[in-house]
Amino acid sequence: MEFESKRLTFEELSERLREYERKYGYSTIEFYRRFQSGELGDDDDLMMWSGLYHLYLTSLPVRQFMQSEVASA
Secondary structure: OOOOOOOOOHHHHHHHHHHHHHHHOOOHHHHHHHHHOOOOOOOHHHHHHHHHHHHHHHHHHHHHHHHHHHHHO
């Protein structure tokens, strides 16, 4: 199975997380806590949500750093 790679902006990534929150009815933070504890299983959709949240968490410090650099320039 092949997947097409697509780059997401930080805003698109945030919107995708909000879409999952609307679909499942709880926050991404609550989802991730429950997912990590094994309460939710390993459905493909939930794995994707988890992956998107991981990207969000790892890209947030970079985004904050870049914004502070622009603000101080």
